[in-house]
Amino acid sequence: MPLLDADFVKKLDRLDILSKRILAGRMKGERRTKKRGESIEFADFRDYSAGDDLRRLDWNVFARLDKLFLKLFLEEEDLSVYVLVDASASMAYGEPSKLLFAKKVAAALGYVGLARGNRVVATAFAGAAKLGEEEPLGGAGEPAPGPGSIRGKGAAPRLFDYLEGVEARGATDLRSAFRRFSARNQRPGIAIIVSDLLDRAGIEEALRFLQARRMDVFVIHVLAPEELEPRLAGELRLIDQETRERIEVTASYPLLKQYQKTLERFLGLSKEYCTRRGMGYLLVSSAQPFDELVLRYLRSQRLVK
Amino acid sequence: MSFLWPLGFAFAALGGVVVVLHMLKMKRREVDISSALLWKKAIEDLRANAPFQRLRKSLLLLLQLLAVLGLAVALARPVRRMPKEQGRRIAILVDVSASMGTREAGGKTRVDLAREEARKVIDGLGPNDAAAIVAFDQRARALATLTTSQPVLRQALAELAPTHVGSEAREGLALAAAILREAAGGEILLVSDGGFPPPGDVDLRGAPVRYLPVGAPRENAGITGLDVRRMVDESEAIEV
Numbered sequence: 450m451p452l453l454d455a456d457f458v459k460k461l462d463r464l465d466i467l468s469k470r471i472l473a474g475r476m477k478g479e480r481r482t483k484k485r486g487e488s489i490e491f492a493d494f495r496d497y498s499a500g501d502d503l504r505r506l507d508w509n510v511f512a513r514l515d516k517l518f519l520k521l522f523l524e525e526e527d528l529s530v531y532v533l534v535d536a537s538a539s540m541a542y543g544e545p546s547k548l549l550f551a552k553k554v555a556a557a558l559g560y561v562g563l564a565r566g567n568r569v570v571a572t573a574f575a576g577a578a579k580l581g582e583e584e585p586l587g588g589a590g591e592p593a594p595g596p597g598s599i600r601g602k603g604a605a606p607r608l609f610d611y612l613e614g615v616e617a618r619g620a621t622d623l624r625s626a627f628r629r630f631s632a633r634n635q636r637p638g639i640a641i642i643v644s645d646l647l648d649r650a651g652i653e654e655a656l657r658f659l660q661a662r663r664m665d666v667f668v669i670h671v672l673a674p675e676e677l678e679p680r681l682a683g684e685l686r687l688i689d690q691e692t693r694e695r696i697e698v699t700a701s702y703p704l705l706k707q708y709q710k711t712l713e714r715f716l717g718l719s720k721e722y723c724t725r726r727g728m729g730y731l732l733v734s735s736a737q738p739f740d741e742l743v744l745r746y747l748r749s750q751r752l753v754k
Numbered sequence: 755m756s757f758l759w760p761l762g763f764a765f766a767a768l769g770g771v772v773v774v775l776h777m778l779k780m781k782r783r784e785v786d787i788s789s790a791l792l793w794k795k796a797i798e799d800l801r802a803n804a805p806f807q808r809l810r811k812s813l814l815l816l817l818q819l820l821a822v823l824g825l826a827v828a829l830a831r832p833v834r835r836m837p838k839e840q841g842r843r844i845a846i847l848v849d850v851s852a853s854m855g856t857r858e859a860g861g862k863t864r865v866d867l868a869r870e871e872a873r874k875v876i877d878g879l880g881p882n883d884a885a886a887i888v889a890f891d892q893r894a895r896a897l898a899t900l901t902t903s904q905p906v907l908r909q910a911l912a913e914l915a916p917t918h919v920g921s922e923a924r925e926g927l928a929l930a931a932a933i934l935r936e937a938a939g940g941e942i943l944l945v946s947d948g949g950f951p952p953p954g955d956v957d958l959r960g961a962p963v964r965y966l967p968v969g970a971p972r973e974n975a976g977i978t979g980l981d982v983r984r985m986v987d988e989s990e991a992i993e994v
Contacts, residue, residue, distance in 0.1 A: 542788035621789075647789035676788055686782040689790035696790050697782055698797060708796040715792060 452556040452609055457740055464561045464743075464753045466530055466639060493521040527600075529570065529638025530562035531664070533630065534615060535671075536573035538691040539647050541617035543673020543735045550735040551643040551671050552612045557743045558641055559608045561753055563601060570634060571595045571608055574626040575619030620691040621648045623655035631658045640664040641752070645671055646719055647691075653722055660726060667729035667752050670719060674736040679708060755834045762829030769822045776815045841882025842941065843900060845930035845961070846872045848914055849946030851891040851921030856947070856969060864969040865916045868945040871966055872914075875943060876907045886933045890926030891917045900933055921950035931958045 497506060497517035507520045532555045540548040555571055562569040572595035596607045623644070640659050646652050646668070659666050681700035688695055698704060716732060723730035731750050733742055747753045787793065854864040876885060887898040887910040898910035927942065934940030940961045947969040
């Protein structure tokens with residue numbers, strides 16, 4: 450089954466990815482910038498000086514005023530859209546799995562980026578994995594690198610194929626994953642992170658790497674319903690899917706209550722950190738209807754319009 | 755406290771079996787979770803908040819061990835030697851003098867009424883209580899000496915019957931007191947119509963006397979005896 454069905458893709462065509470900041474691109478694109486340049490969007494006039502492109506002279510003004518004015522237009526540039534999908538083993542958890550959900554979100558957002566002529570880099574990461582477009586296939590526990598920098602709607606199947614092939618494995622290490630990522634991708638852009646953020650080292654330091662690259666970061670925090678509201682009872686041995694660590698618990702009411710408290714604190718801290726640092730943050734359950742998330746929630750969060 | 759069958763304590767060893775079973779049962783269900791991160795934090799916090807959590811975890815085991823221990827103790831049959839409880843001692847003293855043969859309203863003699871009263875007393879005896887039954891007219895006879903056996907007492911009651919002579923309470927009281935001699939806390943229950951001369955000074959050895967009257971109080975008058983004799987001197991004459 451494809452990640453996105455055709456009807457949904459049609460809806461995506463109407464969307465665009467928003468950036469809070471105006472980021473410098475390298476190629477002409479559909480995005481307006483502050484820079485003066487070539488586009489159909491008029492910005493200003495200025496006096497002609499020797500060497501200016503004659504094509505940009507406003508001949509009508511010359512005819513009326515007998516003076517040479519240069520018509521300035523807003524430059525439109527492309528935007529780099531980075532989609533980072535957490536493919537650590539913990540993402541395989543949940544019914545439906547968090548990874549599938551994350552893949553769909555990544556596919557949808559990547560498609561929106563492509564459809565609007567942006568440069569899209571989609572990649573899955575775990576931690577021990579090497580990230581980036583130029584990397585060869587990773588070793589055990591490392592997800593395959595993405596199709597690299599792609600552009601245009603025509604590249605969408607490459608994006609989908611790649612995401613469909615991503616499998617969850619390895620332990621989460623956001624810090625090294627993002628460090629590698631920011632070393633490979635130096636152009637500022639929008640970095641959309643789809644992850645469960647379940648990293649022992651925390652998320653603060655990891656996200657700092659992206660911010661250092663002046664990325665406009667948006668975190669989509671995916672958790673499974675089983676994590677948000679675990680329904681466990683009895684004497685249990687919980688097995689961590691990433692580290693195979695076993696913890697023995699008696700799933701009693703006080704423990705579940707304490708878990709809820711811990712979870713709420715974790716979510717609260719994640720959100721607070723992101724908001725304080727000017728990053729977008731959205732918590733979603735993998736049981737949530739995915740199209741609704743993209744078409745409605747991400748809109749309300751001003752990630753897409 | 756001692757035990758009739760101390761060997762029963764060997765069953766306490768079953769406690770070991772319980773522990774083993776418990777450990778076998780502790781094969782925990784394995785559940786995959788995405789990450790132990792949150793769970794570990796939650797468990798740590800819970801332990802910090804509730805130091806007795808660990809104890810509570812083994813509450814089931816503790817209860818089972820207690821049950822086994824209780825069973826073992828029960829099997830050892832604990833006994834406690836208690837000083838035998840002194841029951842009440844009652845000497846039932848029934849007047850069987852001629853006046854007791856008087857029929858009361860309802861056609862029962864006073865002896866019958868006295869018997870009923872005495873029976874009530876006997877029925878009310880506890881397992882440790884003992885009673886004696888003494889019948890008296892001018893002399894006193896012990897129909898049953900101090901006993902806890904109710905059949906014996908009932909049998910004795912059945913033997914009560916009025917005689918033809920007057921009553922001498924003194925005799926009866928003395929005998930009753932003598933029967934109670936050994937027993938501390940004895941009590942003499944005197945069942946009578948009250949038709950006897952004051953008993954005077956009787957050594958009751960400290961036993962209190964309770965008087966249980968039967969029959970309507972009235973003057974007694976009765977023909978106690980009728981004798982027909984031929985006069986010695988005149989052969990034709992008969993003396994009544």
